[in-house]
Amino acid sequence: MPNYIIYIVLAAVVALVAGVLLGRRLAGKARHDHEAQAQARAQQLLQEAEAQANRTRDERIQQSKDKFRTLKNEFEQESKRQKQALEQELTERRATVVEQEQSIKRLTETTQKQLEQLQRKEQDLDNLREKLQMEAQQQRERLDSQEEKRRLTLETQQAKLQQKEQDLDARVHDVQHQLETIANLSAAEAREQLVESLKNEAQIQASSYIKDVVAQAKLSATKDAKKVVLETIQRTAAEHAIENCVSIFNIESDDVKGKIIGREGRNIRALEAATGVEIIVDDTPEAIIISGFDPVRREVARLSLHLLVKDGRIHPARIEEIVAKTRKNIDEEIVEIGERTIIDLGIHGLHPELIKMVGRMRFRSSYGQNLLQHSREVANLCATMAAELGLNVKHAKRAGLLHDIGKVSTEEPELPHAILGMELAKKYKEHPDVINAIGAHHDEIEMTAMVSPLVQACDAISGSRPGARREMMESYIKRLKQxxxxxxxxxxxxxxxxxxxxxxxxxxxxxxxxxxxxxxxxxxxxxxxxxxxxxxxxxxxxxxxxxxxxxxxxx
CATH class of the missing domain: 3.30.70.1350 (Cation efflux protein, cytoplasmic domain)
Structure with missing residues (x-):
């Protein structure tokens, strides 16, 4: 291989290695720059986050402070309102307490007056009881004296009878001797005549003894009956007052009289027309007279006048409104009086209509005697007598209270009040003994119950007290109704x-x-x-x- 190729390859390798190293360096630098930027960015974000957190914290703190001030102001206002409400409530309660104290004071004064009246009545009752006890003691002394006289008379008669028996024995002995000596009778015949003579004498003595026993029994029965009646009257003593036809309405000032009369008398005419009574306004100081034979009308007029004077608005339209309202209140009061009466007497299960009639008795009179007081007294008298005689006390008391119920009924007034009361008792499912006692207390029907004569007797006892009744008043009221x-x-x-x-x-x-x-x-x-x-x-x-x-x- 040529050398230049080797050089080229070496150069390429060196270049490659250098490129790789340079690339790595550049990559490390880029990575370092990127990390620096990232750290700077993170630091910036951290600073921004801290700044944002500080701002958010400051805003939240400011909002909390604002909300705290708002809640504090609301709490102070609410506390102020509650304080004012409490002060107002305290003021009202103080006024209520003052008013209640005044009311209690007036009630205490009224109670004190009633207590004084009650003490006076108790004193009068004690005096009456002492008087009745003295009369009863005198009556017992008279009865004892009469009994002593009768006992002495009886002893004298017994002594005479013994003397006669002795004389009779002597005569019998003489007769026997004469029969044996003169008549020449046998002992058996003489014995038979003697037995016959003794038998006749025994019959005569027995008849005399029986008559004495019967007379003594009648005397004891009469004495016991008088004792029961006397003790019943003593234990059920009551006061009586004759009701009249006039009521007095007291006023604080005579200036009110002019308002009641009204312009040209229109107010007083309207009041008389609405109530059915006569209003007398004269020179009597601080008083107005209400005249009328019906107690209910007088009471309606009196209460209406009280409300009108208290209100101050007195004119015909207002008068008619007040009178109508008062009549409604009187009806409610009648029911309340009836319920209170049966509770006081311990009577249960009475029909509501009969309760209403009992309450109506409060405003009725019989021969001038208040009908409710009369009926209550008869009920107590009947209960006392029934207890003494061992009869049914509940039936007796019930019949005594209802015996005059026919006098306050508006149904079939042409019937006698006893028969009408009996029909009402049947209508409202009363006991047959009570029904018979009501119908028979004036002998309109035959008495079949044991309590019937008690009711009749107690009705007579209650009506025969001195001053309890007045015949002229009853006939006078009947004439006015007619x-x-x-x-x-x-x-x-x-x-x-x-x-x-x-x-x-x-x-x-x-x-x-x-x-x-x-x-x-x-x-x-x-x-x-x-x-x-x-x-x-x-x-x-x-x-x-x-x-x-x-x-x-x-x-």
């Missing part, structure tokens, strides 16, 4: 009220159905009917009131 019912039967009459103690009859008519001319004719016709059907002293004024009202609605 006077009102006489005018209600005419066409066009809406309401009718007897006032002025029955001297005036006010008739409210429908203005749409009754003209002015017809109103005059109606007053004359009513007066003629009253003259024909009723008996009364003096004269009765008939006033027909026709009021025209125009009503329209704005929409």
């Amino acid at each position: 006077l009102e019912e006489t005018a209600v039967g005419f066409d066009g009459v809406l309401q009718c009220y007897a006032i002025q103690a029955g001297r005036e009859l006010r008739v409210m008519v429908n203005a749409e159905n009754v003209s002015d001319e017809r109103a005059q004719e109606l007053s004359y016709e009513i007066s003629q009917k009253i003259e024909k059907e009723m008996q009364y002293p003096g004269q009765i004024k008939i006033t027909v009131i026709r009021e025209m009202r125009a009503v329209a609605y704005a929409k």
Whole structure:
């Protein structure tokens, strides 16, 4: 091989080796430059990341500070509102506490007054009880004296009887001796005559002894019965007051009288027309008189006046609204009175309608005696007597409370109140003994239950107390009711009220159905009917009131 080729090959090899070395060097340099750039880039990115992190941290810290300030402001505002609300609530509670303290103070004063009244009543009751005990002691002493006299008389009679027996024995002995000596009788015949004589004498003595025992039993029974009645009256003593037809409404100032009368008397006329009572406004200081025979009407008028004076707005429309509201409240009060009465007496399972009638008794009177107080007393008397006699106390008390229930019913008023009460008791599923006691307490039906005579006796005991009843009051109220019912039967009459103690009859008519001319004719016709059907002293004024009202609605 030629040398130049070798040189060329060597040169190529050297060149190749040099190229390889140079390439490696260049590659290492490029790699070193690339690593330097990468490190610089990484350092730059790290610096940028740190800067971004610092900025983000500063922003988050600023946002946190802003949010903290916002929450702090909201918390301070909320705390301020809650503090104001608490202060307001505390103020209201303080006012409520003050009001309650005043109410408690008034209640304490009222309770103290009631306690004083109760103490006075207890003192009166103690005095009455002592008086009755003294009378009972005197009665017992008289009975003991009579018993002692009867015992002495009986001993005297026994001594006389023994003397007669001795005389009789002596006579029998003489007769036997005479029969044996004079009549020449045998011992057997004499014995037979003697036995017959002794037998007749024994029959006579037995008859006399039986009569004495029967008389002694009757005397003991009468004494025991009187004792039961006397002890029952003593244990069930009660006060009685005669209700009248007048109620007093007290006012703070006489200036209120002018508001009640109203312009040209329109307010007082509206009040009288709505309640059916007579309002008397005279010179009596700080008082207005409410007159009417119906206690419910008087109570409605009194409460309505109280609400009107308290409100201050007194005009015809307001009067009618208050009277309607008061009547509703009175109905609720009647139910409450009935429930309280049966709870006080321990009576259970009474029908709601009978409870309502019991409450209505509070506003009714019988011969001037309050019907509810009378019925409560009869119930207590019946319970006491039934306990003494070993009868059913629950039935006796129930019958005593309901015995006059027919007097407050509006159904079939022409029936006697005992029969009407008996029908009501049947209607509401009362016990047969209670039904019979109600119907028989005035002898309208035959008594078949043991509690019936108790109810009759206790009704008489309650009504016969001094001052408990007054016959004239009952007949007076019946006459006023008959006077009102006489005018209600005419066409066009809406309401009718007897006032002025029955001297005036006010008739409210429908203005749409009754003209002015017809109103005059109606007053004359009513007066003629009253003259024909009723008996009364003096004269009765008939006033027909026709009021025209125009009503329209704005929409």
